[in-house]
Amino acid sequence: MKVAIEGCAHGELEKIYEAIDHLQIKEGVKVDLLICCGDFQATRNLQDLRCMAVPIKYQQICTFYKYYSGEKTAPVLTIFIGGNHEASNYLQELPFGGWVAPNIYYLGYAGVVNIAGIKIAGLSGIYKFHDFLKGHYEKAPYTEESKRSVYHIRNIEVFRLKQLQKPVDIFISHDWPSGVYNYGNADKLLRKKPYFEKDMHSDRLGSKPCEELLWKLKPSYWFAAHLHVKFAALVPHEENEDDVEKKKTKFLALDKCLPRRQFLQANVFCLHKVLNKKFLIIDIPHDEEKDLKLEYDLEWLTILFNTNHLMSIKKSNQYMPGEGHDSRWNFTPTPEEEELVQQKFNGDFTVPINFSPTAEAYDASREASLHHSVVCQPKACINPQTTEFCKRLGIDDPMALILAASNDETDLQTTPRHPQDWNRVISYSPNRSGEVSFISTNDDEDDDDEDDVSSDDQKNISSGTAERSLSFSPPALGRLSLPSPRNISKSIFEEEEPTPACKRASTEGSGLSSFIGEGGETKESDQGQKAGDSGANSSKSGPKKFKRRNESLYVEADDDN
Numbered sequence: 256m257k258v259a260i261e262g263c264a265h266g267e268l269e270k271i272y273e274a275i276d277h278l279q280i281k282e283g284v285k286v287d288l289l290i291c292c293g294d295f296q297a298t299r300n301l302q303d304l305r306c307m308a309v310p311i312k313y314q315q316i317c318t319f320y321k322y323y324s325g326e327k328t329a330p331v332l333t334i335f336i337g338g339n340h341e342a343s344n345y346l347q348e349l350p351f352g353g354w355v356a357p358n359i360y361y362l363g364y365a366g367v368v369n370i371a372g373i374k375i376a377g378l379s380g381i382y383k384f385h386d387f388l389k390g391h392y393e394k395a396p397y398t399e400e401s402k403r404s405v406y407h408i409r410n411i412e413v414f415r416l417k418q419l420q421k422p423v424d425i426f427i428s429h430d431w432p433s434g435v436y437n438y439g440n441a442d443k444l445l446r447k448k449p450y451f452e453k454d455m456h457s458d459r460l461g462s463k464p465c466e467e468l469l470w471k472l473k474p475s476y477w478f479a480a481h482l483h484v485k486f487a488a489l490v491p492h493e494e495n496e497d498d499v500e501k502k503k504t505k506f507l508a509l510d511k512c513l514p515r516r517q518f519l520q521a522n523v524f525c526l527h528k529v530l531n532k533k534f535l536i537i538d539i540p541h542d543e544e545k546d547l548k549l550e551y552d553l554e555w556l557t558i559l560f561n562t563n564h565l566m567s568i569k570k571s572n573q574y575m576p577g578e579g580h581d582s583r584w585n586f587t588p589t590p591e592e593e594e595l596v597q598q599k600f601n602g603d604f605t606v607p608i609n610f611s612p613t614a615e616a617y618d619a620s621r622e623a624s625l626h627h628s629v630v631c632q633p634k635a636c637i638n639p640q641t642t643e644f645c646k647r648l649g650i651d652d653p654m655a656l657i658l659a660a661s662n663d664e665t666d667l668q669t670t671p672r673h674p675q676d677w678n679r680v681i682s683y684s685p686n687r688s689g690e691v692s693f694i695s696t697n698d699d700e701d702d703d704d705e706d707d708v709s710s711d712d713q714k715n716i717s718s719g720t721a722e723r724s725l726s727f728s729p730p731a732l733g734r735l736s737l738p739s740p741r742n743i744s745k746s747i748f749e750e751e752e753p754t755p756a757c758k759r760a761s762t763e764g765s766g767l768s769s770f771i772g773e774g775g776e777t778k779e780s781d782q783g784q785k786a787g788d789s790g791a792n793s794s795k796s797g798p799k800k801f802k803r804r805n806e807s808l809y810v811e812a813d814d815d816n
Contacts, residue, residue: 262509266317293338293429324616337379348638372542390567396632433461439488
């Protein structure tokens with residue numbers, strides 16, 4: 256099965272699908288599946304934009320709404336997980352996964368699905384230790400705090416994923432697993448992102464829960480994004496002494512969707528350069544006797560059913576049971592438990608095609624009328640897909656529990672709200688200087704390559720809080736102007752040995768270059784990287800200053816405020 260892997264989408268679905276379409280026409284191949292590793296930005300309208308934890312100047316509607324409204328249809332089955340730049344209000348409607356648009360499927364807080372015998376697991380969000388033990392208590396409209404905590408991963412999802420025993424073929428996360436850079440070319444990574452060095456040496460670059468899942472699940476492939484750089488690694492796993500060859504995980508992180516950035520990979524038969532993005536052979540065998548359709552995973556459904564009582568909607572800490580606990584602590588399904596769940600689904604685990612809109616899509620013709628208005632965040636909404644899934648499996652919908660606990664009956668709805676609610680706005684009153692002042696806590700931001708941030712703002716960003724005063728301007732369509740596709744004749748495969756940066760021992764890299772050709776050493780791509788990183792500051796004199804937003808991404812302190 257031919258699978259395309261995408262890093263941070265940032266709402267640029269049109270450009271991603273254009274690249275795939277060009278490849279299919281030019282080379283006569285068919286991509287069967289697109290996997291996106293977070294920052295998908297499924298923003299349906301301007302209200303959804305207000306639920307994204309980014310400064311107003313980055314709140315661009317982009318192109319997802321076209322696929323949500325039916326104006327366009329995703330040409331290839333798309334699966335994604337959430338990152339830290341999301342319309343969290345919409346994704347919260349689908350905690351166990353579901354269709355966000357026709358042919359575009361969200362895996363939920365955590366999820367496992369099957370396609371033609373390939374088992375795909377995923378974990379949404381980024382890790383922050385101060386929210387890890389909490390329940391899923393947030394709901395729209397969000398406060399500045401909950402707007403960020405809502406996309407922080409929780410221990411219940413990690414606990415559930417650890418119960419998996421059957422082999423996982425592909426794992427998707429937004430965060431990198433901690434220490435994964437020790438099994439690839441760390442020196443080359445530091446040449447691209449020199450400010451990673453401090454966190455690499457202190458073992459703070461990456462997610463500890465993801466590292467635990469990497470060693471526990473040992474997937475064949477692990478795809479990630481978040482740090483806006485392309486990086487490959489080959490992670491060996493300890494096996495029994497009788498094993499001739501150790502099992503290895505092929506790790507690949509990709510960049511975000513921008514010109515001259517390595518954001519997209521596809522397993523085609525030879526190398527190409529489409530819209531200046533590199534493609535590569537990654538063959539993922541599948542069961543050719545099965546249709547390429549999305550199916551629920553029986554093992555995962557049983558785990559959800561068995562652990563339903565562990566789910567919390569409280570802001571207080573919730574601890575998972577462990578070995579030696581008085582009650583059950585191992586929830587790996589037994590054959591009898593799987594048989595019970597199988598009966599609930601009558602042996603048919605096909606994911607139903609039951610997408611239904613729960614909000615009105617963006618209308619460009621109305622944008623001018625909102626020029627001097629500030630759009631409110633929407634109220635929380637229950638999604639019919641989740642209601643149907645929970646009823647069928649016999650588990651609770653977290654959002655339904657939250658809304659019931661709030662005693663706000665006006666929120667308990669499973670059908671789209673009236674259009675006058677979708678378009679609700681409040682009057683806009685600027686201050687005396689004609690500016691809008693707001694406080695944005697940016698410890699979760701990862702736009703390390705934005706070059707319009709002042710040195711003063713950099714200091715604030717490093718400390719985790721940035722106070723800005725920006726002129727108000729309405730969100731505009733986010734579009735990219737990319738160069739025309741062109742081919743390359745020179746192979747970008749490189750044989751590279753892992754070069755650990757800190758405590759782990761070096762491991763052999765044989766086979767790494769057959770998985771991913773880095774290509775970052777060529778003169779052309781080096782120039783592209785410079786152009787992508789320097790931007791507007793390229794004309795300034797003096798040494799280049801690197802932003803340090805990522806330095807505080809994984810600080811183990813309560814640094815959101």
